[in-house]
Amino acid sequence: MHNYSEFISLMGNKILSKNEKQKRLYFEVGNENIIEVADYLFTKLGCRLSTATATETYRGIEVLYHFSLDKSGEYYCPRIVMTDKKNPRMNSITPVVRGAEWIEREMSEMLGVTFEGHPRPEPLLTGNHPQNIKVPLRKWRSNG
Amino acid sequence: MDKNVIPVGPYHPLLEEAEYFTLQVDGETVVDIDLEIGWMHRGHEFISESKTFTQSLYLVERICGICSTSHPLAAVHAMEDVDNIEIPLRARYIRTLVGELERIHSHLLWLGLAGHFIGYDTLWMWAWKYREPVLQMFEIISGNRNHYGMMRVGGVAKDVDPDKIKSLLDIMDEIEKKIQMIAKAANDDPVLKSRLKGVGVLTKKDAVDFCAVGPTARASGVSVDVRKDEPTDAYDLVDFKIIVTENGDVFDKTVVRLLETFESIKICKQCLEKLKTVNGGIRNNVKEISAGEGIGRYEAPRGEVFHYVRTDGTNRPVRHKVRAPSYVNIPTFKASCKGIPVADALITLAAVDPCYCCTERSIKIRDKNNEPYQLDLMKLSREKTEQIRRQMK
């Protein structure tokens, strides 16, 4: 809990909104700040990127990164919301965190998010697929 | 261009995915490696959204047949994390017991297959022979050899019969003796040592950069273990060590796994002793899970399993994200396979423990005129072991 307050005051107005739980901090950042936040978490704080989750909600497409601080078992989860559902775009953190390459490629093909600055923006799971599967995790929600 | 491309696969099943490697080689040396996955993609995250929480435990159990406790355990952790649900003490010990038994069987399985890959079939038969009592224990505890169906939100599904604890402890003692025998034999074998030492090194920096987890990271000197970092279940009540080694080669990965097996046996024995005295219910009745989000993780035999659940107050998750440990461990091939001979590639690929079922794979080498000819990667790997053995005589 203590560490979070330090982190929150350091980030200042970069954090748009936050939700704090025991050992979990979910906070929203703007697209322009995500690389800076990821760089701080990964390089300075020594976090490990567990994975990232992309979800389609009523507000838009959300991408939630899960940074794990292994020393204390805490999670830092920066969230980016893209309101443009037709063509969601955000900055890629792969140049900062190398391990994010596959994770972002998968989100890109599952929910159609374009990651700007990604070194290899090609499908991971559905490459060379005989049927043309496009954004399967969005199919049923977009219809309604 | 002098570089040749070797496709490996796609018949190479992994946790959720099969993979299709393309090794770029220059003569004998691997220059670059790339992989294509998706052959095993079944769309768990999509199906899970249409299932209730209990049904989705059945589903996540079938992500992987070897980690079939880790995935449900991480999923229930995530679901419990939404509301901070407490579970009874007895259930905590049972969860830890089942999880650690799984680690023993998985590590023995890997050890056997690693032996098989380098042409040491005796090790394979030994390791798998002494894995059978572990499966027998599972049968006693849960009723099935694999896919135990033990986890529920708020506790476990089945209790361990107190009358059977003594026989379980007896089996445990026997396994320990046998594994000690295997470990000694493997450690004393000069062929095994010279075959695995210094092969496929993953440096500490690469392990951190690729966010590797589990034995793959721990063999490279990164001390990451969910059991200690965020102790859930009974892990803060039992005594065990984390095994970390520094070299990052295949030999160290073997050592880490073998020593971890002994730690697991230690934990299992403590849990069984505790189960004799700890009484009480095995499951809190959880009526509903409120709206929110939860992160659950568990240290599977291969590393951290990560589940993220987002709920809206209904009986189904809005989003259920699953990340298996191999998903972050496999990209480390890019670092560890570069610059090694082709004959060592197979064991390096196998060292992160991605796959078991594929005992045989053939590769195609294209020569300069683009004419394919068949070559057996396994045969190559075994011939190298034989060569070392002959030199030693």
Added chain:
Amino acid sequence: MSWYNKRLAKSIWVYHMSASPCNNCDIEILDLLTPKYDVERFGIKLVGSVRHADVILLSGVINQKVAPQVKKIYEQAAKPCFVVGVGTCPASGCCFKDSYNTVKKREDVIPIHLYIPGCPPKPEAMIEGVVKLAGVLNA
């Protein structure tokens, strides 16, 4: 054909093909080879190439990406070649039948002659299944 089948039943060589399984049937198939079950005493042997195989052990619900490969491997097998579906997945699709990525009609991809249900089936059940197949071939 029956003359050939009788010879085939004496020593069944199997090829293991996994088409998006959960690995569990696969390790149980490998388990058959190890000392506890040791199916080699019945002349059953796991071979690496489908060209040598008399029986294909198919595990897993076939997904759309792997389906062409499965079809191709079956076509390469020397006939007669019998396909045994191991586990619930080839039989019913288990919990994956609603997915966007699985083949809806597995019979179109590969004809399955015998099913061994179970998730996963016990090694004893697998042995019984293959022995039943041998009984049919001997008839």
